[in-house]
Amino acid sequence: MGKYILKRILYLFITLLIIITATFFLMKRLPGTPFDSERFSQMPPQQQKQLLEKYGLDQPVSVQYLKYLNNLVHGDLGVSFFYTGRTVKDVIFGRIWPSVLIGLQAVLLGLAVGLTLGIIAAWKHNSGIDYFTMVLAVLGVSVPNFVVAALLQYYVGLKWGILPVAFWGTWAHSVLPSIALSFGATAMFARFIRTEMLDVLEQDYIITARAKGLNQFQVLMAHAVRNSIIPVVTILGPIVVNLLTGSLAVESIFSVPGIGSLFVESIKSNDYATIMGLTIFYSAFYILVVMIVDILYSVIDPRIRIQGNKDE
Amino acid sequence: MGKILQVENLHVEIKTELGRIQAVRGVSFDLDKKETVAIVGESGSGKTITVKSVMQLLPSTGSITEGSVRLEGKELTTLSEKEMLKIRGSDISMIFQDPMTSLNPTMTIGNQIIEVLKNHRKDLSRDEMKRRAIEIIDLVGISNPETRFKQYPHQLSGGMRQRIIIAIALACDPKVLIADEPTTALDVTIQAQILDLMKELQEKINTSIIIITHNLGVVANIADRVYVMYGGKIVENGSVEDIFYHPQHPYTKGLLAAVPKLHEKTDKLFTILGTPPDLTDPPKGCPFAARCSYTLKVCRQYPPSFTPFGNHHESACWLHDPRAKRMINEVRNAG
Numbered sequence: 001m002g003k004y005i006l007k008r009i010l011y012l013f014i015t016l017l018i019i020i021t022a023t024f025f026l027m028k029r030l031p032g033t034p035f036d037s038e039r040f041s042q043m044p045p046q047q048q049k050q051l052l053e054k055y056g057l058d059q060p061v062s063v064q065y066l067k068y069l070n071n072l073v074h075g076d077l078g079v080s081f082f083y084t085g086r087t088v089k090d091v092i093f094g095r096i097w098p099s100v101l102i103g104l105q106a107v108l109l110g111l112a113v114g115l116t117l118g119i120i121a122a123w124k125h126n127s128g129i130d131y132f133t134m135v136l137a138v139l140g141v142s143v144p145n146f147v148v149a150a151l152l153q154y155y156v157g158l159k160w161g162i163l164p165v166a167f168w169g170t171w172a173h174s175v176l177p178s179i180a181l182s183f184g185a186t187a188m189f190a191r192f193i194r195t196e197m198l199d200v201l202e203q204d205y206i207i208t209a210r211a212k213g214l215n216q217f218q219v220l221m222a223h224a225v226r227n228s229i230i231p232v233v234t235i236l237g238p239i240v241v242n243l244l245t246g247s248l249a250v251e252s253i254f255s256v257p258g259i260g261s262l263f264v265e266s267i268k269s270n271d272y273a274t275i276m277g278l279t280i281f282y283s284a285f286y287i288l289v290v291m292i293v294d295i296l297y298s299v300i301d302p303r304i305r306i307q308g309n310k311d312e
Numbered sequence: 313m314g315k316i317l318q319v320e321n322l323h324v325e326i327k328t329e330l331g332r333i334q335a336v337r338g339v340s341f342d343l344d345k346k347e348t349v350a351i352v353g354e355s356g357s358g359k360t361i362t363v364k365s366v367m368q369l370l371p372s373t374g375s376i377t378e379g380s381v382r383l384e385g386k387e388l389t390t391l392s393e394k395e396m397l398k399i400r401g402s403d404i405s406m407i408f409q410d411p412m413t414s415l416n417p418t419m420t421i422g423n424q425i426i427e428v429l430k431n432h433r434k435d436l437s438r439d440e441m442k443r444r445a446i447e448i449i450d451l452v453g454i455s456n457p458e459t460r461f462k463q464y465p466h467q468l469s470g471g472m473r474q475r476i477i478i479a480i481a482l483a484c485d486p487k488v489l490i491a492d493e494p495t496t497a498l499d500v501t502i503q504a505q506i507l508d509l510m511k512e513l514q515e516k517i518n519t520s521i522i523i524i525t526h527n528l529g530v531v532a533n534i535a536d537r538v539y540v541m542y543g544g545k546i547v548e549n550g551s552v553e554d555i556f557y558h559p560q561h562p563y564t565k566g567l568l569a570a571v572p573k574l575h576e577k578t579d580k581l582f583t584i585l586g587t588p589p590d591l592t593d594p595p596k597g598c599p600f601a602a603r604c605s606y607t608l609k610v611c612r613q614y615p616p617s618f619t620p621f622g623n624h625h626e627s628a629c630w631l632h633d634p635r636a637k638r639m640i641n642e643v644r645n646a647g
Contacts, residue, residue, distance in 0.1 A: 204413040210369055211408075212428045212480065213401035215394075222427065226418050301418055302464040 005295070012287045019283045020276070024068065027275055028061050034081035034270045055081070068276065077280070078273035082266065088277035092259065098168055099251070099258035103244035105178035106185060110239070113182075114189025115232070121190065122197035122228075123220060133190050140187020146249040149180035153253070166255045177254040181247055185239050189232055197228040230301060237293040241286045314384070316520050317343040317366070317404075317488050322379035324358070324365050331592040335361040335374070337544040343488065346514065348521040350531040350552075352567070353541035356588050359524045362541070363490045366522075367406055368396050383487070402432040405481035409493040411473035415465040421476055422461035425449070428483045444483070451516075452479045453509055471502035475509065482513060489514075491523045495530055507533050528571050532556060537624070540564050543589045543599025545615075550625030560619075560627035563600045598630065606631055608639075 035051060043051070052058045056067060071078060077088040121133035156176060157165035164173050200206065201224055209223045248260040259278070266274035297304045324336035336358045343349050351359045365376050368388070381388040383403060388396070408414045416424060425445040429436060436444065442461070449457035452475040465473055474494065481489055491510065495503035511534060514521055523534060531538055532552060539549040540563065548561040559565045566584040586603035589595050595602065601611040611630050619632035630636050 204408055204410055205416040207369060208408060208414045208477070208480070209416070209427075211367060211400055211406040213397045213399070213431050214427065215397055218431075222419070223416050227416065303417055303466045 005291075008291045008294075012284070012291070015287055016280065016283055020069070020072070020280060021065070023276060023279045024065050025061065027272060028064075030270060032270050033057065034272060072280075077277040080271055080274050082269045082271040082274065088273045091262070091274055092277055092281060095257055095259050095262045098174070098256050099260060100244055101174050102177045102181055102250070102256065102258065103240075105174060106182035106243045107240055109178060110182040110185030110189055110243075114186040115193055117186075118190035118193035119197060119220065119225060119228075122194045122201060122224075123216075125198060125201075130194075133194060137187040137191040137194075140184050141191075143183070144249070145180050145183055145247060146253055148183045149177070149250050149253045152176045152180055166253070168256055173254075173256075177250050177256055180254075181243055181250050185243060188235055188239065192231045192235060193228055196231050197224055200224050200227045203227070226300065230297065233293055233296050233300060237289045238286075241282075241289050245282055245285065314345060315342045316345050316347075316384055317522075318380075318382045319362070319366065320380045320382075322362065322365060322381065323377045324361050324370065324374060325377050326361070326371065326374040328373065328592075333591045334594050335544055335591060336365065337591075337594060338379070339541070339544070339546055340379075341539050341546065341549070343520050343522060345520055346518055347537065348511075348514065348523060348535050350535035350538045351522065351524045351541055352526060352528065352531055352538055354526055354588060356591075357541040358544040358591075359541050360492055363406070363492060363522060363524060366488075366490065367400055367404055368393075369400070369406070398432070401428050401481075401486075402484045403486055404488045404490065405484070405486040406490040406492065407474075407477045407481045407494050410497045411470050411477055412497065414477055415473055417465055419464075420461070421449070421463055421465065421468070422446075424476070425480055425483055428480055432484045445479075448479045448483055449476070451513070452476070452482075453505075454479075470498055471505065474498060474502075474506055478506075478509065478513070482517060482519070485517050486519055489519050489521045491521060493525055494523065495527070496525070503530070504533075510534065528556075528567065540567070543594065544591055545599055545628070547600065547629070548627040550621070550627075551623060554621070554623065554625040558621070558625070560621060560625075560632065561600075561629050562604045562606055562631070564627070598628070608636060610636075 033052075034055075034057075035048075040048065040051070049058070056064055059067075068078070077092075080086050080088050080091050083091050117129070117133045117136065121127075121130040124130055153165050153176065156162050163175050164170075165176075167173060206219060206223055209219045214222070245259055248264055250256070251258040251260045262274070263278050265271075266278065319342065320340045322336055322339045323334070326333045326335050339358070339362050341349065341351070351362065353359045361370065361374065364370050365374075366381050366388070368376075368391075370376070376389055379389070383399070388399065391399070415421075419427075422442065422445050425448060426441045429441045429444060433441070433444075446457045446461055449460050454460055454472055454475055460468070460472075460476075465476070468476065478494075489510075494510070495506050498506060507530060510521065510523075513519070521534075523530070525531060535552050537549065537551055538555040539546050540555070540561065541547070542563050548555065548559065548564045550558075555564060556568065559568055563584070566582075569582040570584065572581055584603055589599050589602060595612065597610070597612045597614050598604070598616050601607045604611065608630055614630075616628045616630045616633070618626040618628045620626045631640075
């Protein structure tokens with residue numbers, strides 16, 4: 001197990017290097033520089049040159065790349081071009097917590113509601129709740145979260161006035177964005193566990209369990225759910241990453257100062273250092289979550305053996 | 313000896329999109345203490361549905377429409393689901409055909425055995441349950457029971473898994489053990505071991521066994537009495553000797569003729585031509601009439617009743633009717 005994790009961490013760094021390289025050169029191919037404002041073009045050439053020199057932008061791209069890597073190894077993500085005087089680390093950590101809070105709440109809400117609905121739907125196959133779940137699943141996949149967000153704002157925020165419509169401040173501000181964000185995930189979780197569970201409920205070991213004299217609830221909890229959860233774990237990885245790293249649409253609608261909107265702003269302003277920093281952050285987070293999910297598999301299903309495990 | 317299980321005039325229907333399948337149509341059988349009874353028949357004859365209705369483990373689309381099932385005189389068909397839970401796995405337990413799929417792949421062997429004890433032996437402490445589970449793994453002839461206790465099903469061979477399934481079934485010393493084709497999915501050598509194990513354990517814990525099979529070799533090996541099922545009905549029953557040496561029903565005779573014999577050299581196996589009847593619209597008369605070589609007009613019109621042949625051997629066929637015999641003689645004499 002230890003050997004396996006070490007190997008995965010090695011792969012993580014190789015993957016990151018490839019992503020950094022690709023992003024770096026692609027980004028440099030974007031038209032313009034971080035200094036495309038009118039103020040920059042009105043500067044005397046001497047001053048322009050000084051500015052480019054200060055940030056190392058006068059050097060060939062390959063040299064810039066190597067310098068960036070060197071800094072990165074020393075834990076330095078550089079200084080933001082847009083937020084003058086602030087390091088990229090500062091900028092990212094200043095914006096990350098709202099996204100993480102909303103994302104985490106959305107994942108937990110999605111899991112709780114989605115799994116419960118999916119399990120009941122499979123158990124009561126072809127009943128009212130089953131049809132309800134399927135309708136919800138189709139809606140969840142096809143209705144974009146900004147539509148849900150707008151509806152929530154209008155009814156819950158404006159008409160009924162239960163929760164704040166937008167902006168960031170107290171925990172109450174995080175509720176509506178979390179619900180809007182969780183909608184799609186809820187539908188996915190419900191659909192995946194329902195499908196898998198319908199299959200599992202037909203398995204021979206379910207009859208064995210019933211023949212033992214277990215009641216329906218025991219059969220469901222002890223035998224059906226655990227065997228149905230693998231596909232959910234598979235999609236859990238990407239969903240967690242997507243939700244935790246912030247959704248641009250939801251963050252914009254609720255004016256949440258999150259990381260999703262930061263990414264878009266940094267690209268618009270050619271803020272090289274911030275783009276790179278966020279890319280590395282996103283990728284590393286994604287790869288880590290996928291790795292955790294892979295390890296989770298073997299915890300849930302003993303048949304999935306991890307390489308380097310000498311049990312079998 | 314008192315009857316431990318009595319099934320009378322059992323009718324089971326299963327709803328499907330094609331209509332109601334009358335899977336079991338008036339089946340009666342009984343089981344003595346410590347007796348082993350085999351129910352024999354081809355696929356779709358209703359044997360599995362029959363025993364599943366005894367346990368009330370029918371699929372949600374199936375229901376018992378008529379008849380009674382009595383365990384030591386106690387009617388089971390009218391019991392609530394809650395009361396049935398106490399009987400399943402404790403008084404009556406069941407083992408299934410395919411050991412590869414009948415165990416939960418994500419639960420240890422030990423926990424799968426303990427689960428039964430938790431439900432039916434609430435007097436035992438957690439430690440006693442563990443001890444009992446290890447004891448019973450040992451009882452079904454698996455070495456290193458402590459190690460096996462912690463293992464998962466995929467770490468065991470098919471034969472061992474079937475032993476574990478038997479261990480689960482016998483954990484609470486059931487009065488009746490139902491075995492639904494317990495050896496079909498196993499290698500021939502393992503089959504014999506499993507049958508021997510079942511016989512040995514039957515002696516030890518005084519249980520009665522109903523074994524479902526289409527393998528007549530298994531029947532000869534383990535059963536005291538045999539019920540032959542066809543088209544949702546029992547067509548003949550009797551002791552193993554009577555069924556093997558003095559079969560009366562044409563279907564039973566056909567089944568026996570279809571068993572390959574070691575000492576005879578033949579190119580072709582005997583087969584019963586045709587297919588079993590469609591039970592969404594079962595035949596009015598004898599279910600076997602369409603495939604029988606001796607069909608009479610009456611066979612298609614009216615169901616035959618049982619004719620006794622002594623020693624609890626009976627067969628349901630119109631050929632046993634004295635009128636049929638008289639007629640056959642007349643035809644022969646005339647010819």
